[in-house]
Amino acid sequence: MTNQDNAKKLAGEASLSHIENGMTIGLGSGSTVYWMIRKLGEHARAGLDVKGIPSSWQSAAWANEYGVPLTDFSEAQKLDVAIDGADEVDGQWDLIKGGGGALAREKIIAAAARKFVVIVDESKLVSRLGDFKLPVEILPFGWEATAGQIAELDCNPILRCNDDNSVFVSDNGNYIVDCDFGAIQEPTTLHQQLKQLTGVVEDGLFPDMADEVIVGYHGRVEVLRG
Structure with a gap:
């Protein structure tokens, strides 16, 4: 071990x-x-x-x-x-x-x-969140549009894929985008901004x-x- x-x-x-x-x-x-x-x-x-x-x-x-x-x-x-x-x-x-x-x-x-x-x-x-890319669960329908809205919060959302390059699907049947926000200064604020976006199911911030x-x-x- x-x-x-x-x-x-x-x-x-x-x-x-x-x-x-x-x-x-x-x-x-x-x-x-x-x-x-x-x-x-x-x-x-x-x-x-x-x-x-x-x-x-x-x-x-x-x-x-x-x-x-x-x-x-x-x-x-x-x-x-x-x-x-x-x-x-x-x-x-x-x-x-x-x-x-x-x-x-x-x-x-x-x-x-x-x-x-x-x-x-x-x-x-960690001293500050953000080295680990933030997962955001989104609906498959219109996921490209949802990812675009997330990108406007100043990040680069990457659709999560499996090792065989097929799209990763959560237990809820949704997609996940992994988002590099850099150092997250205000986790609560970012969480609230993400939750307000249409198509976002949940984000990985637990403030x-x-x-x-x-x-x-x-x-x-x-x-x-x-």
């Missing part, structure tokens, strides 16, 4: 301190969340009574593999806690998410949770949403609380 994988594992497993019997949990996406779901499955198989709502088909597959019972929003509209990773976390705990393409469902889950816990390895900590950040380092974790 690499040092980075070890850091992700430690952060993911440390987040289980927030989980208690009877809880409904938002299951984020990504490689750090994998370790959380895997460990949560151990506890569930040992008798912990929990249910999860996954943010992606991949998270649902991991939950099924490791024995975490699943539910959906028809059964539970509020979640006790949501646990998810991030592609960047700045000093104010504003986030960029969506590298895996699940940003819309991740944001719905985070917004529905009483507590939103972010788990990352130390490489995701002022995290309640706690658990950072994994090689051999230890650090818990950041407000």
Whole structure:
């Protein structure tokens, strides 16, 4: 296991301190969340009574593999806690998410949770957001026009494609454009500007949403609380 994988594992497993019997949990996406779901499955198989709502088909597959019972929003509209990773976390705990393409469902889950816990390895900590290109989920119909509107906010939106050059399609059936805004000075303002554009489903900025950040380092974790 690499040092980075070890850091992700430690952060993911440390987040289980927030989980208690009877809880409904938002299951984020990504490689750090994998370790959380895997460990949560151990506890569930040992008798912990929990249910999860996954943010992606991949998270649902991991939950099924490791024995975490699943539910959906028809059964539970509020979640006790949501646990998810991030592609960047700045000093104010504003986030960029969506590298895996699940940003819309991740944001719905985070917004529905009483507590939103972010788990990352130390490489995701930044002084300012923007080195990671901002994912924006858009409707396929008229995507070129929507991308043009986004470009007017002073960026270069690139349609996300798979390795075989086919267009990447989110779990919601939408497209994603990855946008290089450079250093993002005002994440909340940019988020509001993007959300006002017709054709934009969701953007990967998560400003002022995290309640706690658990950072994994090689051999230890650090818990950041407000």
